Amino acid sequence: MAGASSQSGMKAALTLTTQRFASSLLTLLLVSVTIFVIAQLLPGDAAQEALGQSATAEQIAALRHEMGLDRPAYVRYADWLGGMVSGNPGQSMVANMPVAEVIAERLPNSLLLAALTALVAVPVALAIGIGSAMNRGGRIDRALNIATLSMVAVPEFLVATIAVLIFSVKLRWLPSIALVSDDMTWGEYLPGVAMPILTLSVVVIAQMARMTRAAVIDQMDRPYVEMAVLKGVAPVQVVLKHIMPNAIAPIVNAMALSLSYLLGGAVIVETIFNYPGLASLMVNAVTSRDMPLLQACAMIFCAAYLLLMLIADVTAILANPRLRAQ
Amino acid sequence: MSDRPHVEVQGLVVTARNPAGETFPIVSGIDFALKRGEVLALIGESGSGKTTIALTLLGHARPGATIAGGSIRVGDAELTKLDRGALAQLRGNRIAYIAQSAASAFNPSRTIMDQVVEPAMIHRLMSRAAAERKAVDLFRALALPFPDTIGARYPHQLSGGQLQRLMAAMALITDPELVILDEPTTALDVTTQIEVLRAFKAVVLERGATAIYVSHDLAVVAQMADQIVVLNHGRIREAGAAAQILHAPADDYTRTLMAAARPAIRPIPAKADLPAAAPLLEIRNVTAGYGKIGKDGLPRVPVLRDINLTIERGGTLGVIGESGSGKSTIARVIAGLLPPASGQVLLDGEPLPPGLDGRSREQFRRIQLVFQNADTALNPAHSVGQILARPLAFYAGLKGNAAHLRVLELLDLIRLPASLIDRNIGGLSGGQKQRVNLARALAADPQIILCDEVTSALDTVVGAAILELMAELRRELGIATMFISHDISTVRAICDDILVLYSGTMVETGPRSAFATAPFHPYTDLLIGSVPEMRAGWLEESHAGAAPPPIGAAGDHPDLCRFLPRCAARVDGLCNITPPPRHGLDKGSAGASRILCHHGDESLIPL
Numbered sequence: 001m002a003g004a005s006s007q008s009g010m011k012a013a014l015t016l017t018t019q020r021f022a023s024s025l026l027t028l029l030l031v032s033v034t035i036f037v038i039a040q041l042l043p044g045d046a047a048q049e050a051l052g053q054s055a056t057a058e059q060i061a062a063l064r065h066e067m068g069l070d071r072p073a074y075v076r077y078a079d080w081l082g083g084m085v086s087g088n089p090g091q092s093m094v095a096n097m098p099v100a101e102v103i104a105e106r107l108p109n110s111l112l113l114a115a116l117t118a119l120v121a122v123p124v125a126l127a128i129g130i131g132s133a134m135n136r137g138g139r140i141d142r143a144l145n146i147a148t149l150s151m152v153a154v155p156e157f158l159v160a161t162i163a164v165l166i167f168s169v170k171l172r173w174l175p176s177i178a179l180v181s182d183d184m185t186w187g188e189y190l191p192g193v194a195m196p197i198l199t200l201s202v203v204v205i206a207q208m209a210r211m212t213r214a215a216v217i218d219q220m221d222r223p224y225v226e227m228a229v230l231k232g233v234a235p236v237q238v239v240l241k242h243i244m245p246n247a248i249a250p251i252v253n254a255m256a257l258s259l260s261y262l263l264g265g266a267v268i269v270e271t272i273f274n275y276p277g278l279a280s281l282m283v284n285a286v287t288s289r290d291m292p293l294l295q296a297c298a299m300i301f302c303a304a305y306l307l308l309m310l311i312a313d314v315t316a317i318l319a320n321p322r323l324r325a326q
Numbered sequence: 327m328s329d330r331p332h333v334e335v336q337g338l339v340v341t342a343r344n345p346a347g348e349t350f351p352i353v354s355g356i357d358f359a360l361k362r363g364e365v366l367a368l369i370g371e372s373g374s375g376k377t378t379i380a381l382t383l384l385g386h387a388r389p390g391a392t393i394a395g396g397s398i399r400v401g402d403a404e405l406t407k408l409d410r411g412a413l414a415q416l417r418g419n420r421i422a423y424i425a426q427s428a429a430s431a432f433n434p435s436r437t438i439m440d441q442v443v444e445p446a447m448i449h450r451l452m453s454r455a456a457a458e459r460k461a462v463d464l465f466r467a468l469a470l471p472f473p474d475t476i477g478a479r480y481p482h483q484l485s486g487g488q489l490q491r492l493m494a495a496m497a498l499i500t501d502p503e504l505v506i507l508d509e510p511t512t513a514l515d516v517t518t519q520i521e522v523l524r525a526f527k528a529v530v531l532e533r534g535a536t537a538i539y540v541s542h543d544l545a546v547v548a549q550m551a552d553q554i555v556v557l558n559h560g561r562i563r564e565a566g567a568a569a570q571i572l573h574a575p576a577d578d579y580t581r582t583l584m585a586a587a588r589p590a591i592r593p594i595p596a597k598a599d600l601p602a603a604a605p606l607l608e609i610r611n612v613t614a615g616y617g618k619i620g621k622d623g624l625p626r627v628p629v630l631r632d633i634n635l636t637i638e639r640g641g642t643l644g645v646i647g648e649s650g651s652g653k654s655t656i657a658r659v660i661a662g663l664l665p666p667a668s669g670q671v672l673l674d675g676e677p678l679p680p681g682l683d684g685r686s687r688e689q690f691r692r693i694q695l696v697f698q699n700a701d702t703a704l705n706p707a708h709s710v711g712q713i714l715a716r717p718l719a720f721y722a723g724l725k726g727n728a729a730h731l732r733v734l735e736l737l738d739l740i741r742l743p744a745s746l747i748d749r750n751i752g753g754l755s756g757g758q759k760q761r762v763n764l765a766r767a768l769a770a771d772p773q774i775i776l777c778d779e780v781t782s783a784l785d786t787v788v789g790a791a792i793l794e795l796m797a798e799l800r801r802e803l804g805i806a807t808m809f810i811s812h813d814i815s816t817v818r819a820i821c822d823d824i825l826v827l828y829s830g831t832m833v834e835t836g837p838r839s840a841f842a843t844a845p846f847h848p849y850t851d852l853l854i855g856s857v858p859e860m861r862a863g864w865l866e867e868s869h870a871g872a873a874p875p876p877i878g879a880a881g882d883h884p885d886l887c888r889f890l891p892r893c894a895a896r897v898d899g900l901c902n903i904t905p906p907p908r909h910g911l912d913k914g915s916a917g918a919s920r921i922l923c924h925h926g927d928e929s930l931i932p933l
Contacts, residue, residue, distance in 0.1 A: 226386075232417035234414060245433070246434060
C-alpha cells in the first residue's frame with residue numbers, strides 16, 4: 001500500500017512537472033512574439049541601416065527584397081523562430097558575423113560569472129538567514145539585519161567603486177579590470193573575477209538572506225516545531241530536519257528570483273570591470289540597433305529566467321508531499 | 327523512597343513580559359504531587375494556565391514566558407536546575423508530550439514513521455529497525471488501521487483521530503516514566519474521541535506511566551484521572567481526588583464549570599397558532615457539492631444529497647453531525663454562497679435564486695449567517711461601532727445619530743456595555759467577540775439567522791452564556807434560528823427540531839422530544855452514546871463505538887446506506903444490497919422521528 005502510494009505520488013509529481021515545463025515553453029513562445037513585435041515597432045530596419053542615409057528608396061527596396069524583409073511579418077517571425085530553435089538566430093549587423101558566434105564568445109563568460117557568484121552567495125545567504133532566524137530578536141539577529149539592510153540599500157556601482165578603491169588602489173591585491181581570454185588558467189582567471197563576484201554577491205546575498213530568514217521564522221511558531229523541541233531535538237537539527245523541508249519551497253523561489261538577476265542584471269558590474277559578458281553585449285546591441293543580436297540576447301535572458309523559475313517550482317512540488325501525492 | 331511522590335511541583339511561578347517590559351505572573355503558587363502510575367488532570371478554561379503548567383513539567387516555557395520560581399521534580403531530576411542540554415536529554419525520553427492538535431503537531435513534510443521513531447533515534451536508545459518494529463507494535467496496540475504500512479504515510483493522508491493515536495505511539499516509543507497529554511481529544515469529533523480515549527486508556531495508562539492530563543472537559547477527565555486540579559487565572563481553585571471533585575465540589579468555580587458542562591434544557595416557547603401559511607424557510611430536495619455537475623446530476627464532489635427541511639417562523643432547527651458531514655454546507659446553500667446542483671430553497675414560500683447574483687438586498691437582509699470563528703469573521707482593524715453600523719447603513723440606510731442609537735440598542739441587546747462602542751475588535755475577549763458577531767447579524771433585522779458552530783471555539787462557561795443570550799433573543803425578537811453543531815447535548819437543550827446528518831444524507835429528523843428516548847437511528851445512537859458522562863467507569867461501560875458485526879461486500883447501488891461501514895446494527899444480505907427506506911419511528915408518546923434505515927422500532931430498541 002505504501003509502495004503503491006509513493007509510486008502514484010511520483011507519477012503525480014511527474015505530471016505536475018510536465019505541466020509546469022509545458023507552460024514555461026508556452027511563456028517563452030509568447031515572449032518571442034513580444035520581442036519580435038517590439039523589434040518591428042522600432043523605426044528603421046536592417047536594409048536602411050546597411051545602406052545608410054544616402055540610399056535611394058529603390059536601393060532600399062531592392063535590398064529589402066534580397067534580405068526577405070518585404071515578406072509578411074508572420075513569415076519573417078516563423079523564419080526567425082525557426083532560426084532560433086535550430087541555433088541560427090541570424091546575422092549580427094554591427095559585427096558582421098553570425099549572431100550565434102558573437103553570443104558563443106560571451107555566453108560562457110556570463111554563465112561562469114553567474115555560477116561562481118551563486119556558489120559563493122547561496123551558502124552565505126543560507127547561513128546568514130538561518131543564523132539570524134535562530135537568534136530571532138537577539139543581538140546577532142539585529143546585527144545581521146542591519147548588515148543585510150544596508151547591503152540592499154547600497155547601489156552596486158558604489159560597492160564596485162569602493163571595492164576597486166580598497167583592493168586595487170590601496171592594497172593592490174586585485175586587478176581593477178577583469179581580463180578574460182580562452183587560454184587562461186583558473187589561477188589567472190579567479191583574481192580577475194574576484195571583485196565582480198564580490199559586488200554581485202553583496203546584492204543577491206542580502207535579498208536571499210532576508211527571504212530565508214522570513215521563510216524560516218514563518219515556520220518557527222508552528223506547533224510541530226514546539227513538538228520537535230519537546231522531543232529533545234537539538235536546535236540546529238530542529239531547523240535542518242524539521243523546518244527546512246517546509247521552508248525550502250519559498251527559499252528556493254526567492255533564490256531563483258535573485259539569481260536570475262545575475263545574467264541580465266550584471267550589466268553595471270560588467271561595465272565597471274570591463275568584463276566581456278552577455279549583458280554589456282545586449283546594451284551595445286541596443287545602442288547600435290543590432291536587432292537580431294538584441295532579440296537573441298533577450299530570448300536567452302528570458303529562457304534563463306524561466307528555467308530558474310521552473311527549477312524553483314519543481315523543487316516546491318518535490319518538497320511538498322501534498323503536491324507530490326495528489 | 328517508595329512513599330516519595332514520583333512527580334512533585336511546589337510553589338511554581340511562571341511569568342511573562344508585557345509589551346511595556348514589566349513581568350507579571352501568569353501562573354503562581356502551584357503545588358501538586360503524584361505517585362508513580364497516577365494520572366493527574368489539570369482542568370480549567372482557556373487562559374487558566376493549564377497548558378503552561380503542563381509544559382513546565384518538560385522544563386519548557388513558551389516564547390515570552392519564563393519559569394521564575396518553585397521546584398519541579400520528576401523522579402530524581404529537579405527540572406528547574408537543569409541546563410538546555412540536560413533538559414533535551416529528558417524530553418522525548420523519560421518525559422513525553424502529546425500535543426493538542428496532532429494534525430498540526432506532526433511535521434507535514436516528513437513521514438509518520440520518521441517522526442514516531444525520532445525520539446528513540448536522537449536519544450540513541452535503539453537501532454532504527456528495532457524502533458520501527460516497536461512502533462508497529464504500538465500502532466497495533468492503539469488499534470490503528472494497516473499498522474504495518476501506516477508509517478509510510480504523510481500526516482495529510484490521515485484523519486485527526488488516527489494522528490492523535492500516532493502521537494501517542496511517538497510518545498511511548500521510549501517507554502517514558504511521565505506522559506504529558508495536552509487536550510489530546512479536544513479537536514476531535516465525539517465519536518472519534520471515544521475511540522482515542524479507549525486507546526489512550528488501554529495503552530498509555532496501563533503501561534504504568536505517570537500522566538498529566540490537561541483538559542477543559544470534566545466528563546473526559548472523569549474517565550482518565552485519579553486526581554483533579556481545578557485552575558482559574560493561573561491559580562489552583564480546588565485540588566483533590568477525582569471522585570471528590572466530581573461528586574462533591576467544594577469550590578464555587580468548580581460548580582460553575584460543572585453546571586456549564588450540562589446545558590439546561592430550555593422550554594420551547596409557545597407558538598402563536600398562525601394559519602397554515604408557508605413555513606419561513608423550506609429546502610426541497612437539495613443536492614449540492616463542489617466541482618462540475620456530471621451526467622448523473624451530481625457534482626464531482628457531492629456533499630449534500632436530497633436534503634429536505636423546514637423552519638417555522640421563530641422556530642429553531644438543530645443540525646448535527648461529525649466534521650465533514652456537510653452541516654456547514656447547508657448554511658452555505660441557504661445563504662447563496664454555494665448554489666445547489668438541484669433542488670430549491672424557499673423563503674416565505676418564494677423560491678430564492680440559487681446563487682448570490684440573483685438575490686435582492688432585501689433577500690440578503692432576511693437571512694443572516696453567523697460564522698463559527700468571530701476572530702476571523704470580524705475585521706480586526708474596525709471598532710465595534712463600525713462593525714455594527716455597516717449593516718445598518720447597508721440594509722436600512724441608517725446614518726449619523728439614528729445609526730448610533732441603533733448600535734447602542736444592539737449592544738444592549740447582546741448585554742455588552744455601551745462603553746465598548748469605540749473598542750477595537752482585537753481588544754475584546756472571545757465571548758465578547760462572539761456577541762458582536764451575533765449583533766452584526768441582528769443589525770440587519772433578519773427573519774432567520776444561520777449559526778455555524780457559534781459556541782464551539784468558546785470555553786464551556788462562555789459558550790453557555792452565549793446560548794443563554796440566544797434563547798433570550800429568540801424570546802424577545804422571534805427570530806428563527808438554524809443551529810449547526812457537532813454537540814448533541816447542546817442541540818437537544820435549545821432546539822425545537824433536530825436533523826442528524828451523516829455524510830451529506832439526513833439519517834434522522836424529528837422534534838427534540840424524539841431524541842430523548844430510544845429507539846434512535848444507529849448513527850444517532852452512536853452520537854448520543856459517545857458523549858462522555860461525568861462519572862468514572864462510563865468509558866468502560868459505554869457500548870458506543872463497538873466493532874460492527876461482520877458483513878459481506880457491499881453492492882454497487884448508489885443509494886445504499888452510507889453509515890454501513892460503521893453501523894453496529896447492520897444486517898448482512900439486506901443493508902449491503904438494498905437501499906434503506908425513509909420511514910417513521912413511533913417511539914410511543916415521546917413524539918415521532920423519521921429515519922433512513924431498514925430497522926423499525928422493535929429491532930432498534932435492543933441497541
